[in-house]
Amino acid sequence: MDDLYRDFILEHYKRPRNFGELEPHDLEAQEQNPLCGDELGVQIRVADGRIADLRFNGHGCAISQAAASIASEELIGMDVEEAATLDADWMLDLLGIDISATRRKCALLSLKVLRHAVTGEGTWPVGAGG
């Protein structure tokens, strides 16, 4: 079995957790992967400074979709302030896979859109596009 496409990645890709629309929501954002035009959105409901609920939406490759699904399980219940400080290492550790420089953009797309939603700034460098 291939390292990058481990069973649990494929499993999350095929049956992503917490995908869809969340109404009403308090925070939302949308980002693109300039590598391929893939889009990911997130909607978040906040209660007592915590992420009470969250849904990702959009389309993408196995890596970006699985990453969003896996992250969503960690994010629900987290302090919004803490979520704002999450970095690339957090995401990559969570995935637990070796990843090439190009595919990092895929792996980190959910983090990018999350950060956009909780900090309001959508200009997080991801590298050259097409």
Add this chain to the structure above:
Amino acid sequence: MDDLYRDFILEHYKRPRNFGELEPHDLEAQEQNPLCGDELGVQIRVADGRIADLRFNGHGCAISQAAASIASEELIGMDVEEAATLDADWMLDLLGIDISATRRKCALLSLKVLRHAVTGEGTWPVGAGG
């Protein structure tokens, strides 16, 4: 003795024939060597369809100055129509020297300005400048 700088070239360079102003004149033109910014002008007096008198003026290298001087001796007395048909071979034969592609521009500057004066068109390709 160097082939390109034969005695008679240097002799014409140091003591150019038919240089200066010609007043009155019937035809005149001015051209640049884009290689170095050298300028050459010509003034021509016409009588009975012939070049009755001619003066070059301007500054340049040994090759362009000598070429003008040597050419001037051939041109005075020539039919204007004939002068309009003179080509690069005529000039190079007259000089009788081997010349590199770059220095051709120098050797042919007097022909270029002559042609400009007798045909009225000043757009004769000489190659890239600086």
Add this chain to the structure above:
Amino acid sequence: MAGAMRTATAPPTLDVRADFPILKREINGHRLVYLDSASTSQKPEAVIAALDDYYRHHNANIHRGVYPLAQEADALFEGARKRIAGFTGAPVRSTIFTRNVTEAINLVAYSWGRTTLRPGDTVLITEMEHHSNIVPWQLATQATGAELRYLEIDDAGTLSLDQLERELERGDVRLVALTHVSNVLGTINPVAEVVARAHAAGALVLIDGAQAVPQMPVDFAAIGADFYAWTGHKALGPTGVGVLNADAALLDSMPPFLAGGDMIASVEAQHSTWNELPWKFEAGTSMIAQVVGLGAAVDYLGALEMERVRAHEHELVAYTLEQLAATGGVKVYGPASADDRGGVVSFSVAGIHPHDVAELLGRENVCVRASHHCAQPLMARLGVPATARASFAPYNVRADVDALVEAVRGAQRVFA
């Protein structure tokens, strides 16, 4: 090797793998199956050697040196220009070197577009253009108040000459800018026909030949276009050099684009005059070594003969279409027959994102591109964010197609 096989039905094909040093490279024990030549081609020994020879023996600046080395560099550079112009049947005087085809198109968009277009004018492009033949026209039309309109494609990825006719009849089209061969669909557009109709309607035509020039015989004079732009690195040449073939009278009438050394006749404090063509449009020190390298590339392609290159790629494309059709769950975009397309096959695999396809193929050292291929409006038209794309060059062989199909099936097993 499949390249050497000749059957009664298959056309004669090329066997040139030994000329391309990079093809010896193995990664993780897999030989290199390079199917991304539409993105950039590999380089034959002859091109690499020409660069090497230039820097080791002849390097000097051109156009102004009188010492022997400079004369050699000059002769190599301008000699290469002659052969490069000849390769596409274009005049030497109006064969301009740029950084890439993108810059060649920008040259036209700035020097002709921004100085000529007026409100009420239209630039007509197509739904299958590369971003490099879209965005310069967006900016030029926005800057001048002109309009940008699109010719549509049908579901087979073909342009309609009827729609072209209707657009031209509106009387406001000043320029038709279209690709000769689509880098996504492979579609070969009827460019000579487009030129004839556009000229009849008083419009100029710019053709993006980035894909066509490496893939088939191209004759600028026969096509009759006003501008024909292409790029060296896709045509077995070095990176860093593009070509604009153009009508000389038109270039003469246009103001310069980039300004500086070499493109001037004289400079005074407040005013300058311009050098003759082609140098008027070549500012600063040229990409000398790259032009010399591209000269070696067109010599190499010329010796192969472009008709044979075309036949070779035609055969590979036909075989690829056949093999992919025999693989369940694979959808191919563009014309159904290899007759109507260049050496490009875009496809998608059901249930697997193109990135994942390319990643899994890459592990077998099968190099395909997964991307919007710099053609987002076309992706929108096709209703996909991206496709996977295999593309061909003279050094590809049937075994490459077999490796591709095998790897696609492997990816399907991973995602099963």
Add this chain to the structure above:
Amino acid sequence: MAGAMRTATAPPTLDVRADFPILKREINGHRLVYLDSASTSQKPEAVIAALDDYYRHHNANIHRGVYPLAQEADALFEGARKRIAGFTGAPVRSTIFTRNVTEAINLVAYSWGRTTLRPGDTVLITEMEHHSNIVPWQLATQATGAELRYLEIDDAGTLSLDQLERELERGDVRLVALTHVSNVLGTINPVAEVVARAHAAGALVLIDGAQAVPQMPVDFAAIGADFYAWTGHKALGPTGVGVLNADAALLDSMPPFLAGGDMIASVEAQHSTWNELPWKFEAGTSMIAQVVGLGAAVDYLGALEMERVRAHEHELVAYTLEQLAATGGVKVYGPASADDRGGVVSFSVAGIHPHDVAELLGRENVCVRASHHCAQPLMARLGVPATARASFAPYNVRADVDALVEAVRGAQRVFA
């Protein structure tokens, strides 16, 4: 070899001739005495080998490939950008690759100049600029109705900071564009001081570093300029690549220049959005191999240490000035002391046109340039149509200067 000699008074000099393959070339039995590095430099083995290695082992298009070869090309290209940015102390994000320094200046003249300048504004340049830092500003000021003014030079070829002050006090100067080191006079301009004064007056500063970067340590951050442009082929790198170092915030505020693939974030039919820096200003396929080669060049120069390169050329220039002064009938232009000039010595020989000087020297394989050096306004100021120019690089040695002086004397004998 002179390069190996060290005396108590002369600074330690470099001995690197063996690194430059072309220096082995003889023409008509004469060894190559290459004194035209200000025009273009020769390339060390390390640069030629980097190009070769790139094409033989790693060639692929960058930024969008997921297969291993593309990842390697990407890492080589963006890795080179980091080292190239670091070489002049500039941020990676705002280190943009162009075709040459001429295009870098045009980028600023189009993207900043044509969109920002208004009637009443002034662009201030100097009498010692190269055409590439004159003509773009002629066109940009003409297009916008702004004014182009010149800082004068004195008879020693030096700018006056007092005149700068007076010009700035007029309050209309938006940009000061000047060369760091003159390619004709060799003058080293006090660029940090110019930047400080210009910024105090609210003007931006663009510096043409084409000659400075190969010749001396350059620290973009310490100079404080808004734009610093230079060119690879004069800095031991390949032809076909230039560099624009710039203030990132300024670049962020500027519209794109060349448009097309790679510089976009997204493209819709009528509207596009731009990629982040540096890619926003890099349209189409980059000069990948050339950037990799320039990376090898800055590694090589870095290993030599630019302080030592400067000391080496300083010694050669001092020696040249001394030897030419000892040769009757030779006039040298520019600052009297080697302390005030880079590795460039322009001169004229009484009674012999510069072309003839260069031609006669060329027969001895002594390569000097005879030209207006793309600085016609400066030639007008000096009252000559052209000069002869010897210029230096790390691979030159005292014996080259001796050959130069000997050949000049030989030319004088021919014209005696």
